[in-house]
Amino acid sequence: MSESASDEPRNAEDQVIGVADSIVELRTEDGDGARAHQLNLTKPPGSLGQLESLGVQLAAIAGTSVPPLAEPGAIAVFAGDHGVHAEGVSPWPQEVTAQMVLNFCAGGAAINVIGRANDNKLVVVNAGVAIPLPDHQLLRNTPIRQGTANLRLEPAMSRAEAAEAIMLGIETANELVSSGARCLMTGDMGIGNTTPSAAIIAAVTGQDPRQITGRGTGIDDATLDLKTKVIQDALVRLSETDCQSGDGLGLLSEIGGLEIGAIAGLCLGGASLRVPVILDGVISVAGALLAQQIQPAVVDYLVAGHRSVEPAATAALAHLELEPILEMDLRLGEGSGAGLAYPIVRTAARIMVEMATFESASIDSNDG
Amino acid sequence: MSESASDEPRNAEDQVIGVADSIVELRTEDGDGARAHQLNLTKPPGSLGQLESLGVQLAAIAGTSVPPLAEPGAIAVFAGDHGVHAEGVSPWPQEVTAQMVLNFCAGGAAINVIGRANDNKLVVVNAGVAIPLPDHQLLRNTPIRQGTANLRLEPAMSRAEAAEAIMLGIETANELVSSGARCLMTGDMGIGNTTPSAAIIAAVTGQDPRQITGRGTGIDDATLDLKTKVIQDALVRLSETDCQSGDGLGLLSEIGGLEIGAIAGLCLGGASLRVPVILDGVISVAGALLAQQIQPAVVDYLVAGHRSVEPAATAALAHLELEPILEMDLRLGEGSGAGLAYPIVRTAARIMVEMATFESASIDSNDG
Secondary structure, three states: OOOOOOHHHHHHHHHHHHHHHOOOOOOHHHHHHHHHHHHHEOOOOOOOHHHHHHHHHHHHHHOOOOOOOOOOEEEEEEEEOOHHHHHOOOOOOOHHHHHHHHHHHHOOOHHHHHHHHOOOEEEEEEEEOOOOOOOOOOEEOOOOOOOOOOOOOOOOOOHHHHHHHHHHHHHHHHHHHHOOOOEEEEEEEOOOOHHHHHHHHHHHHOOOHHHHOOOOOOOOHHHHHHHHHHHHHHHHHHHOOOOOOOOHHHHHHHHOOHHHHHHHHHHHHHHHOOOOEEEOOHHHHHHHHHHHHHOHHHHHHEEEOEOOOOHHHHHHHHHHOOOOOEOOOOOOOOOHHHHHHHHHHHHHHHHHHHOOEHHHHOOOOOOO | OOOOOOHHHHHHHHHHHHHHHOOOOOOHHHHHHHHHHHHHEOOOOOOOHHHHHHHHHHHHHHOOOOOOOOOOEEEEEEEEOOHHHHHOOOOOOOHHHHHHHHHHHHOOOHHHHHHHHOOOEEEEEEEEOOOOOOOOOOEEOOOOOOOOOOOOOOOOOOHHHHHHHHHHHHHHHHHHHHOOOOEEEEEEEOOOOHHHHHHHHHHHHOOOHHHHOOOOOOOOHHHHHHHHHHHHHHHHHHHOOOOOOOOHHHHHHHHOOHHHHHHHHHHHHHHHOOOOEEEOOHHHHHHHHHHHHHOHHHHHHEEEOEOOOOHHHHHHHHHHOOOOOEOOOOOOOOOHHHHHHHHHHHHHHHHHHHOOEHHHHOOOOOOO
């Protein structure tokens, strides 16, 4: 905090630290009551596998033996543009970010369909799209800035803007939970945003960019080589700044992006409110890594919705020690993998709430 | 068909063959229209991974470019007992099969919770529980016989009974689809039924029982050794009968069980009606192998809901060439893995029906 010079940034950064400090680390024994309850349910112990561990996590998050229902769920899709697009790291025109935001508002994108299928609320947040967007009832239209600077050449944003991006996510979490959401999902839209995500993941995990840089929405070999080189250059530049290891805000400031910072904020905000947050793919796990740098305990509140095809996602999940629910070769973003995993999370809670016990159903256990 | 001697069996077997013959094999080009439609949707090509291939399969099943909604779904849980229980292959008392049927009817089991979470209809079918069951509105109470004979020592049932078990599943499919179901799910309940399932899978795939016999709902090393030996003995006995390779009815008759035969019937029935069938775990994939023996084209209509912990399930899925949707270390049965996968199948259809195209949403494709 002492590093910020102006008044404005100090304020947002203090707010972020305040929320991060309010997050309660969960202990293994916080799941004991839920584990005991699971043993009484009419099924062989452990037979629901990952659904049972999810149920225990949901209970521990709420501080109860039987978790509250994780319903309704809400998906927040954060949109932002990236100065690094100028390097040619994506085959898509940058305008597609804004066009897709309009598509989200019109209800025609994949995440709209996925969200509707499970009765989830969807909000779209303009965290930093390069061009001005028209207002819409689904859109929180408060960009921090119009796209980031080019991470290969200079800091993507100021430290103050980084704190504001995170606060945008925290405020989104607060509003969604205030309006009734009991499970949050992260989503992203930003042409070129697998580049900063891979750079963040390489910086935090220490993995070689050549190992974890992926093809994003689909690039050829030459573009993959270029993208890898851009990330390598960014990491060299990062090493020459005074950003220390473990400084999530500093890392976000150097690499970006605005939507990735907001996703980190959604994670921190959800955790501070003791509401589970389901992560989408590589952009979201990069955001989760930033959140973890700011407050390690945030991970206790996170559920990995899926394992993205992007190799950086696997590196990040390993670092977060999260086992994804789905592995369906998804690489769309938007929150699609989080939204597809949601009905499974919802059911994990319902199992704990609704299933009969051996005693109530008069069923012999295999001890009998 | 010429092998059946009495009148009764010939009738049921003829019916099974009639339904099997009505199943239309799908060709790769039956998915071409759906694949073309996918390319127009507002997402990078292929970015929804397995969700896209599911959408293509659903369209091909219906014979359309855009599939019908896979809603509502219906879960059929087939219950049966097994003479092989006398060998001590399960730690659970046989009475638990009947007790769990009552639990299904009362709405307290895992599959009830999972089904309700996704608005699925649930029917329970008494295919052959060892003790008489009281009637209930959710229960189709028409057992073929009260449990099978001990597969280690003798045929589990007659060939006529095997055909009747399959017809029970076919009739269940007919009724569910008549009452509006547009996606079927298989489920099972039968203490001891991982033993016949592993035996069927070993017989069809040629895998060594020592490699594929699993711990079911949870058995110790000594019981696992016993269970493996029982399966080995059954396979030796099978090899001494006149049951030929590829004779699904003969294999069902020798090994059982009644609920496994009914699951095979649900697969055949769904396929004959061009409705997708989501398979649950090891019991269901054993049933699917029986169905495949009777009509190889049935596999085109099947979706593997999940990969069970049981090693035999993986052998069967490989033989069926099906890639499961979920891998959550489930080993409960009841249809739990099929029910958990259902919202993903439902969403795969909705994506095709509801998503905007690049043109309709005025979005640049990356060719532009």
